[in-house]
Structure formats: C-alpha cells, structure tokens
Amino acid sequence: MTDGDGGRHPDIDVNTPSVARMYDYALGGKDNYASDRAAYEELEKAAPSTRPLAINNRRFLQRVVRILAEDYGVRQFLDHGSGLPTQDNVHQITQRIDPSCRVVYIDNDPIVLAHGRALLQENENTAVLQADFRDTDAIFDHPDVQRLIDLDEPVGALFVSVLHCIPDDSDPWGLVRRVTDRLPSGSFLVINQLVSEDAEVRRRITDFLVEGTGGRWGRLRQRHEVERYFEGLEILEPGLIEISDWRPDSDLGPKQKTDEWIEFGGVARKR
C-alpha cells in the first residue's frame, strides 16, 4: 500500500503513526505511510537497535510456532496482536506442517483486517478479527473462533511483542490469566514483551511511543514483571530469556544483545 491509496480504507488514519505499520516498516514491509516512517526514524534515533530487535522478534515468533506445531503437535493458534501480514505468517508455517492447522489472527488496527482478509480469502482454516484482544469474552464468543478453535484440544495462544502496548490500568497480567483460564490443559502460551532494566531508557522510550501513537501504547517493563505473566504455568526450556536465545536455529542474522531494550519472555504450558 502506498500513501496514494489510503482512501480505499476510510477507517485508516494515515496521519497518526500506528504500531502495526511502524513494525511493518522496521521489518522492511511496504504497508506503511509517511507518518509511520517518520515516527520510526525518530524512534531509531532514540533506540538504534530497534530494527534488529524487530527482526529477532519476528524470527522468534516463526521459530516458536514451528516448534509448537512440529514437536508438540499443536494444531490451532490464537494470535493476539498479529500485526500486518508479512512473509511466513503463522498459518503458512503451521499449514506447511499440517494443512488442517487453524489460526485466528486478532488485531485492532484496521489496516491488519484490510490486508489480512485479502491474504486469507481462500483459506478456510484461518480468520482475521478486528478486535481489541483485551476483550477475552468477545473473542472466545466470536463465531470464527467458535468455528476454528476446538477448546477440547490444546491451543497455542500467542502474545508476541504485544503486552507492552497494554497500560497497567488495563491489567495485562489479568488478561493473560483470563485467556489461560479459557484454554484447555496442555495448551501453550507464548509471551514476550519489551523490557529494560534501565529506568531512564524505560521512561524515554515509553514517553516517545505513548506520545507518537496518540496514547495507544503501554510501557516498557522489567524482567520480573514479565515473569509474573507466567505465574502458575510450566515454563518450557530454556526458560524466560532474551528471545533470540530461545532455541535458536541459526547463527545467521542480527542478534540484539544490547542492554538498551530487549524482547524478553518465553513459552509455557498450562498444566
């Protein structure tokens, strides 16, 4: 999509940067506007490691999904805050392993729905919902979720690089608990978010992103706050870590090793 065709989607505000479109730009995608690119360039000045961070995050998501499908037999996924379709999305990875895998993508950015629908037109095992993923009841009651997700079988629930978008007053810890409660035993939760142990970095980047996205952001947190998402769950090896170290399958590609800010988290199973 280019700046010129924004008129086709009246819900899309091309003037306010969106997290989904900035992330798309960081990954080298084309579904972004001048406002997103300008905000991203400013962010990179404040945090020069942003692009490798985004690339490592996407690789983590792709790795985890493949491992859950291949090694743990997971055949259905709920992707909270899926972002814009890019190369190797969850349904493509899983359906290469087993074409009967089902995936529901959830995102509240209208551009995700517009592009997701076009991509999925002919894939009956996949749906994209434009919804606020904080609204657990509406998501689990949605006809597409009821059609595609069998709550008698393990589910892979993804919260990959999204919970920093949720402010504390929306209780992201309660959200993870609510979703976990709805899932059957043997389901998996994949959770990571942006953290820094440096208070000044947390303040600077959080202020920048809250202001830049018109308040549609939460905050950078600390590792111990991410560990709280996993309370009561069985954490898979190698534990909660900087995500490029989570079962790496290649030495190639960027590794984001600075202390500036990192994506921190892991994978857990509901007992």
Ligand SMILES: C[S@@+](CC[C@H](N)C(=O)[O-])C[C@H]1O[C@@H](n2cnc3c(N)ncnc32)[C@H](O)[C@@H]1O
């Ligand atoms: C950084 S992107 C991550 C995309 C994808 N999970 C990944 O890791 O590649 C964050 C996404 O979360 C979405 N998002 C943020 N808050 C949301 C909310 N409350 N409900 C639904 N989607 C949300 C944004 O629109 C954006 O697409």
